Amino acid sequence: MQTTLRALTVGMAVCALCVCAARHAEAAPCASLGTQPIVYIENGDTQEPLVKRLGQKLLASASPVRLVYKNRRTCDLALDMYSATPMKNDAIAIKYIPSATEDPAWDPSKPAPSCDADAGGNAVDLGIGATYISSCTNLPAKPTDLSELTGPVQSYGFIVPKASSQIAITAQEGYFAYGFADATGMASPWVDQALRFSRGPTASTALTCAAAIGVKASQLKGTVPAGNTSTEVLNLVATSPTPEATIGLMGTEVYDQSRDKVKLLAFKGFGQRYAYFPDFSSTSFDKKNVRDGHYLPWAPTPYLARVNGVTGMANNPNVQRILSLVVSAKSEATVSGIDEVIASGLVPECAMGVQRPFDGANLSLYAPVEPCACYFDAKVAQGTTTCKTCTDNSTCGDGKCRRGYCEVR
């Protein structure tokens, strides 16, 4: 019996090795994928939808650029950028955006294929975090040639299984559920630490959610899945056999793509009278409450790139192109940065009405220089707007015609 068990174990181990080897053997060197210039990106896994969407458009554009990326936790990727650590082959797959010729059936909803870094690794051209870099406690002094630009806003939240009866969580409940071990916080029904799923303390999801409930990410008393990924948290919550006690932390644009699997709780912050969803309702996608300050767990996405000290432009022109599209919400003939941002579930800065200086900080009103609130309302999934359409300023009164709508400025 023991011999059989041992044989079985050895057999399984061999099989696993074979699978790993086969998988590795399939991965081509990233550098030899094609003739297009490559931009190597490390990004929070919540930013993967945007990287995939934008990557597909950039590769199909008149000046094609290939995005090769690795999902990394925000503070880890920031450390890589601060210390100029190259992207290497390790447990986290390096992925690339395939062209229509390479995989005609691929679209951003599908997993991206993998490739291998060069033997010595590849320099990371762009880091895309998903919360305030100031929340990271693992960083040395910022190199003078490294620029941090504020990208679109990312919201986060607490997800529960579809079968849970819960629809809202207060900051105090979060504090007692995630701040205390096991059941000692007495925040019913979330009293089983094994079923309170979290992320590691360098992940933006953990940092921003923790800030919203008044704890540090390092103080979260939850269960971090083996791979410390959003996908694992999503699957563990979705398939929990004990739905009422199960809860997890999640970026809302990941949630937006998985609304059939889990539900997001409305959130009531400290000092708030009601709980709100990030969107107008649980079924809309407009991020209304993020944009006007009723929904609190959110942060902007920082873009880290090496820049010219004189011009302030990214050293790599293809990185500068991405920054213009995403951070400055510009458009090219076939690539609209703002459209891809909106379609990815993020909120461009120009559609925000509030701001904050760091994770968990108080909000203040914000008036974008070139607002796009009307455009955002019209373009977001299921969106509508009451704003007037226009072709020039003449019909906009005191407002200004931008992207076909009369915006307030």
Place this chain on the structure above:
Amino acid sequence: MSSRTTLIGAALAMLVATATLAAACDDTSTAVKEPAPGTVDSGGGPGIDGAVPGLDGGQVGNDGGPGDCVMNPKTHEEIINGCTNAVKITKNPTLPLLLADGGLPPLP
């Protein structure tokens, strides 16, 4: 007979549409209430977006009223409690470890 049935049907449809519109335009209709503290606190009842007032026997509250939200908010406290027509959910759970003054105890 057939036209009378059609007329009645149309009238009923208009009535339902009017009621739905009225509910949609009423700010208070989007409030979802939870059971009062001390009763079962499930995080609210069904129909959160269906705006069914009182469905879960929640508190008859002042939600949506003029004194319940802040017009033209400026500060953080005002912004997070600003008037809105978005769906809002009343939740006041019983948390045994809360301090007497409603404050939070230090983390262990």
